[in-house]
Amino acid sequence: MFDLDGTLIDSVPDLTVATDQMLVQLGRAPAGMDKVRNWVGNGAPMLVRRALADGFAEQHISAEQEAQALAIFMQVYGTGNSLTTLYPGALETLQSLKMLGVKLALITNKPEKFIPELLAEMQIAEYFEWVVGGDTLPQKKPDPAGLLWVMQQAGVTAEQCLFVGDSRNDVQAARSAGVACIAVTYGYNYGEPISAENPALVLEDLRELFL
Known part of the structure; x- marks a missing residue:
């Protein structure tokens, strides 16, 4: 049994693009690859929450904020894995x-x-x-x-x-x-x-x- 991201594939570059585009669309500063690399691993909703919190204080992000940002993230990330x-x-x-x-x-x-x-x-x-x-x-x-x-x-x-x-x-x-x-x-x-x-x-x- 294998994990995927970080084990078989390096997906952080594409995840960073999706995360940063999401943040920019929400009027926030992009996070960059170094931060995103440390945030991935718990699924897309958690990645989005950490991006909105700019760290691991994701518990302060509301369900409404997560839903809005996740919709943007999923749309952008779904455009490809180039x-x-x-x-x-x-x-x-x-x-x-x-x-x-x-x-x-x-x-x-x-x-x-x-x-x-x-x-x-x-x-x-x-x-x-x-x-x-x-x-x-x-x-x-x-x-x-x-x-x-x-x-x-x-x-x-x-x-x-x-x-x-x-x-x-x-x-x-x-x-x-x-x-x-x-x-x-x-x-x-x-x-x-x-x-x-x-x-x-x-x-x-x-x-x-x-x-």
Whole structure:
């Protein structure tokens, strides 16, 4: 089971464009990529709230403010993924796992509506038998619901699974599901080193899975 943003793809450039255009349309200053990189990971609504708060005091943003901004964000982000790229080693890793007969699933907090086109553009759609978006189920990571659903669909136990992610949401979701978690160092973890979350293993490159 893989996370998507920050694990397989670097989507922050496109997320930054959408976030900044949203802020400008609301008469606010753009945030820039460095800030957005630290805000992503909890789904589009939370990203929008953090952008409006210009930080992690998102609890002060009203539901009305969120709804107005989210509508703008979703419209802009839905126009394309031209700046999003696969991380080095991501495609090779998926290819190798498929050749080994390993069943693969994707569990992301990205809204479901954006996933099919994005996976197609990245040319990785064919590798995943199950895909769970941030609004596919009532809960999103760090809740383990997505992992538990995939395990049920695949008919496997936690001991037969591995989750690969980049943030504390991934580590916590895997831990709650009883699944071992491997984390990559290059992703988005709110500006903190992922090693602090004590995953089972930390990798600098996905291809290290095979070492």
